[in-house]
Amino acid sequence: MSKPVVCIVGKKKSGKTTFIEKLIPALRARGIRVGTVKHDTHGFEVDREGKDTWRHREAGAQTVVISSPQRLAVIKEMEREMELGEIADTFFADRDLVLTEGYFRSSMPKVEVFRPEAHAQPLCGPDDAWERNLLAFVTDSAVDPGVPVFGLEDADGLAAFIEDWLGL
DSSP: OOSOEEEEEOSTTSSHHHHHHHHHHHHHHTTOOEEEEEOOTTOOOOSOTTSHHHHHHHTTOSEEEEEOSSOEEEEEOOSSOOOHHHHHHHHOTTOSEEEEEOOTTSSSOEEEEEOTTTOSSOSOOTTTTTTTTEEEEEESSOOOOSSOEEOTTOHHHHHHHHHHHHTO
């Protein structure tokens, strides 16, 4: 896999999406071209019933693309879930970095978001940080995960850390 990927992980309601919303502009301000992947283990629908692309899919098209001058979306029926590296290399060739929300079980580098008011324990601790490929930790608590720690409002600090990690 050649495309750098960083998985933003954490338990449900830990603040992953909120932090990603802060991190993306901080990375872009550093000139880093960012793409994102949201992992959904339950399956999802992006088409709305009655829309043309939905009708194409309902008629049997196994791949549907909607294109405009500003956006492109692909809906593709899959035989298996694509590996994260495959997704990054296939769809993000023109980006410097792929951030994901989720993919805790992947071998990709991770940043955990943890808020003790949402959960008693983080996903990763100092004993398994290396095994989980934990790069950094984002929290408002005094937890010591054995990796660099950034505050919930310190997206700029994490962006600088990621920029250095990328070697840019």
